[in-house]
Amino acid sequence: MTQQFERRGFALRAGIYSGLILVVAATAWYLRSTLPDTVKLDRPVPFVLVTDPPDCDVLLDGRPIGRTLDGRLDIELDPRNTDIRWMDVRKPGYEPTRRALSAYLGLPSMELKLRRRPFDAIVSSIPLGAEIWVGDELRGFTPMTMRLLPSDGQPIRIKAKHPGYEEQEIDIVQPGGDESARVDLTLVARAPRLRISSDPPGATVLLDGRPVGQTPLETDLDVELRGHSVRVALQMDRFQTVERSISVPRTPGDALKIDARLQPSETQLAVQTNPPGAQIRVNRRAVGISPVTVSLTPEEAGGPVRVEAVVPGAYAGETVLDRIAPSAVTSVVVPMELYARRVVFALDCAAASTPEFEMRRARAKDEVHLLQRGQQFAVVALMDGRAYVGPEPTPVWASSEQKVRAYDRLDGLRHSGPLSDPMALIHAARQLKADSVWLFTSMPIDRAEWLVLFEQFPEWRPIINLVAANERQVEPWMREWLTANRGTWTVQTGPAQALLGLDAP
Structure with missing residues (x-):
């Protein structure tokens, strides 16, 4: 039994030793195949x-x-x-x-x-104090020494800037060895430069009496002017001429500057309204649509000035200026209020032609569209001698729904012939208690009946906005009456032709 165990132990040791020998041999072979060959040590x-x-x-x-x-x-x-x-x-x-x-x-x-080594660049200039730029970086002022990084053998471009001199560029190449690069710049003087601005802009500039342009202006002066003076004049219509004498330095430097504020040569009034777009009158004289600047006569500038503004069918306002600064621009904002709270559009279907009627109807629809929610309105139409009221028998609030109904009512009207009585429309507007009436007609208006109506009902003082087919249909007496009673008159295809008084008795 003991011998059997001894034989087994011998076999086990022999197997282990054989395995170790195989592992060492395999490792040696692997290292020899993967590691670089060593050199032969018998030659260089x-x-x-x-x-x-x-x-x-x-x-x-x-x-x-x-x-x-x-x-x-x-x-x-x-x-x-x-x-x-x-x-x-x-x-x-x-x-x-x-x-x-x-x-x-x-x-x-x-x-x-090998990488290039940074090198020093020594830069000087005539005159001294020039700015030295590398790319977008200001590196200093001459005289100066700066360290530069080479760029693959390419030259490095620098810029030199100095007030009164032309900008100069130069390429710096890295010197050989460890030497420094040296740059000596001589800047070229620029012609004297003059910058002129004015408020308001657009003034004509004269140098020694010679026009050279309009403000804002930048111009170069003759080099021969260094050490001398130049006369500068700024001229603009309706403004006082500004004259200056400016000395040109002998040595180059920053640009010379003139900033001038022009003073009006006449008294002016700058009118604004809220909302804008109102028709403006100054002392009953129509001057345009706001915002507007108007020149005053000496008589107007010397006394109180009444400024009136109206957006037909909507807003109105006025203000009085007791004093106006002479030879200056006075600004004023006219306060406006919604005056037409109940508006009646009175449309006469009688016209000289169907196209004229259709144009009148389109103008009426445009005015309805401009109504605001705080207003009431009604449409009164005279067709074949009968008056029709819509969209309801009484004025309604100007909502989108009611405006659409009014458009439908207007679209249902038709051209009814050349004969009509516009006074029937005015009577209907009075019964509806309108405080603003848009009267669309091209028929003659009976002067006597018109004047009697307003004398009979003095408490009814509406603003009448008369819309005719052409100017000839607005008779002189009607223009005078509208002027005295806060009214306007227009043609069907154009803007209001006159803004009329807001303070009539």
């Missing part, structure tokens, strides 16, 4: 160094061994020295480079690219 080991740029000095363990002429140097390493050896590559103007070498590894070659 060749090595090739390639550099960019060429002509670099090469040192091995601190001792010079050659130069990379044409960018290449062949080296032979001592096979008996298998230690790590240090190779340094140097060239003036470049950062030095160090690499480790070993003859044992048998490395055949190596390529090295």
